[in-house]
Amino acid sequence: MSRFSETLLVVALAGFSAASFAFDNYVGVGRPATPAELKAWDIDVRPDFKGLPKGSGSVDKGQELFEEKCASCHGTFGESNEVFTPLVGGTSKDDMKTGRVKGLSSGELPQRTTFTKVATISTVFDYIQRAMPWTAPKSLKPDDVYAILAYLLNLSEMVPADFVLSDQNIGDVQKLLPNRNGMTTDHGLWPGAAAKKGGIGNGGKPDTNNKACMKNCKSEVLIGSTLPEYARTAHGELAEQNRSFGPVRGTRTLGPEAAKKAADAGTLDLATKSGCMACHGLKSKIVGPGYNDVHARYKDQTDAEDRLFAKVKAGGQGVWGSIPMPPNGHLKDEDLRTLVKWVLSGAK
Amino acid sequence: MVDIVKQPGRLRPAPENFLSEEQVKAVASGRRNFLRKSFLAAGAAMAAPMVAQAAEGDPNILQNPAWTTSLGLPVATNAYGMPSKYESQLLRRESPGLARVGGASVSFAPLQGLFGIITPSGLHFERHHQGWHDIDPSKHRLMVNGSDASLIKRAKVYTLDELMRLPSASRIHFIECGANTGLEWGNVAVPTVQYTHGMLSCSEFTGVPLKHLLDDCGVDYKKARYVLAEGADGSSMTRTIPMEMVESGEVLVAYGQNGEMLRPENGYPLRLVVPGVQGVSWVKWLRRIEVGDMPYATKDEAVHYIDLLPNGLHRQYSSVQEAKSVITTPSGGQTLLDQGFYNVSGLAWSGRGRIKQVDVSFDGGINWQTARLEGPVQNKALTRFNTNWMWDGQPAILQSRAIDETGYVQPSYGQLRAVRGTKSIYHNNAIQSWKVAASGEVSNVQVL
Numbered sequence: 115m116s117r118f119s120e121t122l123l124v125v126a127l128a129g130f131s132a133a134s135f136a137f138d139n140y141v142g143v144g145r146p147a148t149p150a151e152l153k154a155w156d157i158d159v160r161p162d163f164k165g166l167p168k169g170s171g172s173v174d175k176g177q178e179l180f181e182e183k184c185a186s187c188h189g190t191f192g193e194s195n196e197v198f199t200p201l202v203g204g205t206s207k208d209d210m211k212t213g214r215v216k217g218l219s220s221g222e223l224p225q226r227t228t229f230t231k232v233a234t235i236s237t238v239f240d241y242i243q244r245a246m247p248w249t250a251p252k253s254l255k256p257d258d259v260y261a262i263l264a265y266l267l268n269l270s271e272m273v274p275a276d277f278v279l280s281d282q283n284i285g286d287v288q289k290l291l292p293n294r295n296g297m298t299t300d301h302g303l304w305p306g307a308a309a310k311k312g313g314i315g316n317g318g319k320p321d322t323n324n325k326a327c328m329k330n331c332k333s334e335v336l337i338g339s340t341l342p343e344y345a346r347t348a349h350g351e352l353a354e355q356n357r358s359f360g361p362v363r364g365t366r367t368l369g370p371e372a373a374k375k376a377a378d379a380g381t382l383d384l385a386t387k388s389g390c391m392a393c394h395g396l397k398s399k400i401v402g403p404g405y406n407d408v409h410a411r412y413k414d415q416t417d418a419e420d421r422l423f424a425k426v427k428a429g430g431q432g433v434w435g436s437i438p439m440p441p442n443g444h445l446k447d448e449d450l451r452t453l454v455k456w457v458l459s460g461a462k
Numbered sequence: 463m464v465d466i467v468k469q470p471g472r473l474r475p476a477p478e479n480f481l482s483e484e485q486v487k488a489v490a491s492g493r494r495n496f497l498r499k500s501f502l503a504a505g506a507a508m509a510a511p512m513v514a515q516a517a518e519g520d521p522n523i524l525q526n527p528a529w530t531t532s533l534g535l536p537v538a539t540n541a542y543g544m545p546s547k548y549e550s551q552l553l554r555r556e557s558p559g560l561a562r563v564g565g566a567s568v569s570f571a572p573l574q575g576l577f578g579i580i581t582p583s584g585l586h587f588e589r590h591h592q593g594w595h596d597i598d599p600s601k602h603r604l605m606v607n608g609s610d611a612s613l614i615k616r617a618k619v620y621t622l623d624e625l626m627r628l629p630s631a632s633r634i635h636f637i638e639c640g641a642n643t644g645l646e647w648g649n650v651a652v653p654t655v656q657y658t659h660g661m662l663s664c665s666e667f668t669g670v671p672l673k674h675l676l677d678d679c680g681v682d683y684k685k686a687r688y689v690l691a692e693g694a695d696g697s698s699m700t701r702t703i704p705m706e707m708v709e710s711g712e713v714l715v716a717y718g719q720n721g722e723m724l725r726p727e728n729g730y731p732l733r734l735v736v737p738g739v740q741g742v743s744w745v746k747w748l749r750r751i752e753v754g755d756m757p758y759a760t761k762d763e764a765v766h767y768i769d770l771l772p773n774g775l776h777r778q779y780s781s782v783q784e785a786k787s788v789i790t791t792p793s794g795g796q797t798l799l800d801q802g803f804y805n806v807s808g809l810a811w812s813g814r815g816r817i818k819q820v821d822v823s824f825d826g827g828i829n830w831q832t833a834r835l836e837g838p839v840q841n842k843a844l845t846r847f848n849t850n851w852m853w854d855g856q857p858a859i860l861q862s863r864a865i866d867e868t869g870y871v872q873p874s875y876g877q878l879r880a881v882r883g884t885k886s887i888y889h890n891n892a893i894q895s896w897k898v899a900a901s902g903e904v905s906n907v908q909v910l
Contacts, residue, residue: 139677139678140627140628140674140678142624142627143620143624143625143627143628143678144618144619144620144624144675144678144679145618145619146616146617146618146619147605147606147607147617147618147619151605151619152605152607152617155605155692155749155750156605156607156750156752157698158609158690158692158700158752158758158760160609160754160756160758160759161756161757161758161759162756164609164610165609196562197562197563198562198563198566214774215774216774218770218774218775218776219772219773219774220774226770228765231764231765231768231776232764232765233759233764233776233778234759234764236759237759237760237761237764237765238761238765240700240760240761241760241761241765244697244698244700245591245592245696245697245698245761248565248592251592251696251697251698252696252698296774296775296776297764297768297775297776297777297778298771298775298776298777298778299777299778299779301769301777301780302782302784303769303777303779303780303781303782303784303889304704304779304780304781304782305703305704305706305707305738305739305781305782305813306687306688306703306704306705306706306707307687307704307706312687313687313704313706314757314779315779318782318814320784320870321881321882322873322877322878322881323871323877324863324871324872324873324874324877325871326819326821326830326863326865326871327830328821328829328830328831328832329829329830330828330829331827331828331829331830332827332828335825335826335827335828335859335909336876336909336910337826337897337907337908337909337910338649338875338876338908338909338910339649339650339907339908340650340897340905340906340907340908341650341652341653341794341905341906341907342650345650345651345652345653346653346905348558348559348653349555349557349558349652349653349654349657349795350555350558352653352654352795352796354551355551355552355553355555355572355574355654355656355795356551356552356574356575356795356796357548357549357551357552357575358548358551359548361791361792361798361799361804361805362791362792362796362797362798362799362904363796363797363799364551364795364796364797365795365796365797365903365904367653367795
């Protein structure tokens with residue numbers, strides 16, 4: 115009986131797999147994209163300007179938009195290094211002639227800006243259009259993008275102040291880009307076809323040629339660089355970034371004083387994120403009491419931690435006046451416990 | 463006095479758990495055999511009962527602890543299980559000063575505490591270009607189109623319902639950010655392996671080979687030799703990958719990671735998996751694939767992720783992560799507890815295939831010994847290596863050197879800088895060195 119069923123099963127499986135090979139496409143999977151859908155999502159702009167929308171924008175309009183939407187991160191003149199690296203600077207009239215930014219090789223450039231690097235103006239248009247402004251990506255209309263780009267080109271001294279950038283003249287601007295000849299694909303890190311076979315790159319040939327020597331490979335060990343002292347402590351307490359058991363321990367880098375300070379800073383951050391600091395100051399009354407006053411009131415009470423924990427969790431009124439403290443059910447118990455301990459130890 | 467630490471079955475408590483601050487300092491200042499001395503000192507300081515108890519044996523054995531003498535918690539107490547509360551040190555962390563805004567930053571995986579080759583999904587490194595979202599999968603779509611209608615028979619739209627009906631593949635691959643170790647091009651800059659190498663993770667990914675979808679849309683493979691991948695986040699991050707990789711079947715449109723769906727930080731519900739290629743090409747929250755007849759020069763391949771050479775040219779479309787390795791235990795920012803035996807353990811990987819061999823040096827690269835590879839060694843996946851070491855208390859410099867199946871040998875800093883200078887930022891795969899001081903403290907150094 116059992117042998118008979120196994121035979122049947124084998125026959126059934128063989129039949130099924132033969133049938134499955136008959137499928138040459140995935141029936142019932144996917145549907146054609148509509149023209150409107152393609153228009154909505156296919157927004158990329160290539161180096162040959164395929165995908166570039168029609169439109170135009172002036173330097174003046176661009177300055178207005180830039181100050182309104184971009185300057186808070188990039189600085190009014192695209193020079194800011196506060197949030198992101200600078201957009202403009204580091205290029206010269208000579209660079210525009212040669213298409214190579216001289217500062218990249220001479221070492222004169224303190225920092226690379228967008229226009230010292232980019233070789234394709236389409237890149238900048240595409241990126242502003244798809245990703246800017248930072249907090250409201252894709253909110254710019256094509257004319258806005260042209261205007262903002264025109265302003266950046268003017269800041270880079272590539273176009274005059276009365277310039278109007280458009281889909282018609284963007285190709286001329288490409289010919290002025292200071293680093294337009296600054297890229298090479300002659301390297302081994304492109305995983306596709308080599309340039310000589312119609313692709314780009316060298317087909318994967320590496321640029322280093324180390325040998326697997328095993329014995330007496332050199333006469334001395336040259337140490338080129340060691341960890342600077344500031345870098346040893348810049349990443350916090352390393353002892354707390356390793357397990358407290360096992361073959362090694364994290365090296366204690368900060369010491370107890372600094373560790374307490376770091377822990378306090380962490381808790382203040384937690385208090386801020388949890389919304390506590392909206393109503394309490396460390397040393398001042400805001401809506402609720404300052405934490406220095408809470409500390410003073412509870413400091414000699416042995417059950418203070420549990421009482422305060424319950425009070426903060428459930429909320430309350432009357433101890434510090436008539437303005438009620440709302441319940442804080444959204445906080446995790448462990449976080450609440452950390453915050454209460456912090457307040458009772460004289461929050462800093 | 464009885465030499466208690468020589469007794470078999472002893473437990474060595476962590477110094478900081480039972481030593482005074484002064485004693486910990488003495489340990490850090492370089493006294494050898496400190497553990498034995500400090501154990502006895504601590505015993506003596508703690509009065510007679512402790513010594514008597516210690517002589518009799520370990521109290522952790524002599525007195526059954528609470529977990530052996532009481533009822534434990536029921537099943538599903540944690541409906542989604544979390545690590546032990548004793549594991550709170552191993553977290554993703556940012557490197558202070560690296561980025562100035564969290565939405566365009568990096569968090570590094572804690573390689574110093576991980577085992578084997580799979581990165582726990584919750585510790586997978588993060589790199590976002592404009593913050594992350596938790597996307598509703600029922601509203602997520604994947605569009606496949608051509609830069610030109612002639613390159614594709616039909617542009618199509620797929621839902622998750624549909625993609626998850628298609629033939630799937632599950633493969634283990636590493637993902638490494640092109641800028642991993644980028645802080646160290648010019649000199650030593652960061653203290654631990656988390657920050658030197660932690661933009662590295664490895665998972666089992668499950669998804670549909672992209673080739674199936676391109677076949678389904680009727681792509682003209684003769685003309686369409688480039689593929690643009692685009693994300694659904696605010697940055698709608700885009701990168702160009704070569705059609706050759708898609709045709710090989712290696713590139714996946716993935717939804718699964720380590721047996722569950724992708725984590726939101728890693729692209730939920732859909733990301734591209736491009737084995738061997740830097741992480742930026744593994745577009746997260748994947749919403750669109752476009753086939754084209756030329757590379758796209760997107761922002762992340764024309765302004766960023768380009769490698770500056772000493773002659774002022776930038777290498778563009780640099781994508782492959784070449785063979786690389788690093789010792790994770792012991793590593794920078796750790797301190798060895800005592801002299802004696804250690805299992806030295808690390809990771810090796812190559813974007814060009816399988817790891818063939820890993821050699822380890824304890825003298826800064828004068829002599830090397832071949833390490834054990836923990837198999838099976840997989841294509842474009844992390845490979846764990848281990849080797850034995852007897853630390854004699856003398857200063858040492860530990861290094862590892864990977865060799866992949868193409869025969870490529872991981873370069874030294876001197877060799878890499880000779881061709882690329884020190885300002886490339888990306889694709890630093892130089893041999894990492896960890897100096898062990900007589901105190902047992904391990905620190906980051908660069909050997910040329």
